[in-house]
Amino acid sequence: MVIRVSGLTVTYNGSEPALRDVTLEFDRGEMVLLMGPNGAGKSTLIKAVLGVVRPISGKVEVLGSDPVKDRSVRRRMAYVPQARSLNTLAPLRVRDLVEMGARLLPDSTDPDGGLDGRIRQAVEAVGLADRIDRRISQLSGGQIARALMARALAQNPEIYLLDEPFESIDAASEAMILRALRSERDRGKVVVLAEHHITDFSLFDRVVLLNRTVIASGRPEEVLPHLPSAADGHRSDR
Ligand code: ADP
Ligand code: MG
Numbered sequence: 001m002v003i004r005v006s007g008l009t010v011t012y013n014g015s016e017p018a019l020r021d022v023t024l025e026f027d028r029g030e031m032v033l034l035m036g037p038n039g040a041g042k043s044t045l046i047k048a049v050l051g052v053v054r055p056i057s058g059k060v061e062v063l064g065s066d067p068v069k070d071r072s073v074r075r076r077m078a079y080v081p082q083a084r085s086l087n088t089l090a091p092l093r094v095r096d097l098v099e100m101g102a103r104l105l106p107d108s109t110d111p112d113g114g115l116d117g118r119i120r121q122a123v124e125a126v127g128l129a130d131r132i133d134r135r136i137s138q139l140s141g142g143q144i145a146r147a148l149m150a151r152a153l154a155q156n157p158e159i160y161l162l163d164e165p166f167e168s169i170d171a172a173s174e175a176m177i178l179r180a181l182r183s184e185r186d187r188g189k190v191v192v193l194a195e196h197h198i199t200d201f202s203l204f205d206r207v208v209l210l211n212r213t214v215i216a217s218g219r220p221e222e223v224l225p226h227l228p229s230a231a232d233g234h235r236s237d238r
Helices: 042-050 094-102 115-125 141-154 171-186 220-237
Strands: 003-010 019-026 031-035 057-062 077-080 159-163 190-195 206-211 213-218
Touching: 003 042, 019 042, 019 057, 019 213, 031 042, 031 171, 042 057, 042 077, 042 159, 042 190, 077 141, 094 115, 094 141, 115 141, 141 171, 159 171, 171 190, 206 220, 213 220
Parallel strands: 031 190, 031 206, 077 159, 159 190
Antiparallel strands: 003 019, 003 057, 206 213
8 A cells, every 4th residue: 555544633723623533545556536525624634644744643654654754755745736826926937846846856766867858758748848938927827737737747756646736727737637647547656636626537546535534435436426415514514
């Protein structure tokens, strides 16, 4: 198992648990959709896997180590945030952003030899080759999302963690990102994508329905019938 989460409970400042007793495993070559209403704990779960939030009880294991303690394991995970989380006023070019990802990969594990090659490959995979010298501030939301995906690809990680990457982006960009993720999954990578909105279920090997705890986890067709109960939970939260 690449990611093993067992009995995970997380609270912020002693308030009600954001996650309660969550047990999940993610294996090589799996593309998983993490669904749940706002406040369900999707981002918290991703942060726990990244090792940036600590469990109050339970355990997170990534590639055999504790991501809170083992910083080297963090480099083997790529995190893709929402496009709008990026400060587009920064005078950053697409190339600079993607290079940040490429530099996280130790040279010894570079499959394609060379930083420039990896940067070029990554921007090509998301259709941004002709915009590599553009400033991020000149890009549309969808193009920023694709640039963030290219940064992740250039890192050549074992694990992709995406937190609502499709929030207010165009359908073509969404499709391009999903295609890139599918091909990474086919190479044995793990993909965990949190989305509040429903995308194309059929692209995923598994759907996890979360609402502070695991409501359902299984093949998309097994989990779909559980969707209304999660929505009810959301309504009663309000
Ligand atoms: P989701 O990503 O599914 O919307 P989150 O993981 O962001 O859910 O949030 C789960 C719960 O934890 C929510 O009740 C939210 O208010 C709370 N929470 C998230 N981050 C923090 C934080 N930094 N400080 C305090 N509470 C937080
Ligand atoms: Mg979130």
